Amino acid sequence: MEKSNPKQDAVSLGRRKLLSLGIGTLGVAMGISYLGLFGKFMGPKSVAAATKLQGVGNVGKFPVNTPTLVSYKGAGTDEGVYVINLGSEGFIALDFHCTHLECAVNWVQATKQFICPCHGGLYDIKGTVLSGPPPKPLHRRLVKIEGDNVLIGGRLV
DSSP states (O other), X not given: OXXXXXXXXXXXXXHHHHHHHHHHHHHHHHHHHHHHHHHHHHSOOOBOOSSOOEEEEEGGGSOBTXXXXXXXXXXXXXXXXXXXXXXXXXXXXXXXXXXXXOOBOEEETTTTEEEOXXXXXXXXXXXXXXXXXXXXXXOXXXXXXXXXXXXXXXXXX
C-alpha cells in the first residue's frame, strides 16, 4: 500500500477546485450571454432610434381606411411603407415586407387585406396576421403628424 503525500494531495485538491471554479464560471458566463441574446430578440418593444423622421406627404394625401404605399428612405436605401389613416384612431405606418420571408405584400382593396404573393400570408388593415405562414404582424414604423405633414421614422421593434 502506498503512502499518500499530504503536500501533493493539497496541490491536487487545489487544481480540482480551480478546474471546477473555471468550468462553473464558464457556464455562468454562457448562461448570461444566452439571456442577453434572448432579451435582444424577445425583450420589450421600443422605438428604433436610428433614423430621422422624414416627410411622406400631406395628411390629405391619405384617405381614411385606404393604405397608401410611399417610399421611405430607411437605412440608406428606399423602402416601401404603407401609411394608413385610420380616422379617429389616427395614423399608422406598416413596413411592406412580409414577416415570413420578407416578400413585398400588396394591399387588395376588394378584400381589404394585405396579401403576400410568395406563400399566401394574409394581414388585416392594421397588419395583424389573418392566416398563412407569417409568424408575427407587419412591422410598424414611427408616425408623427406635424401640422398637416405626415412624418415617418424608424421601425418599432
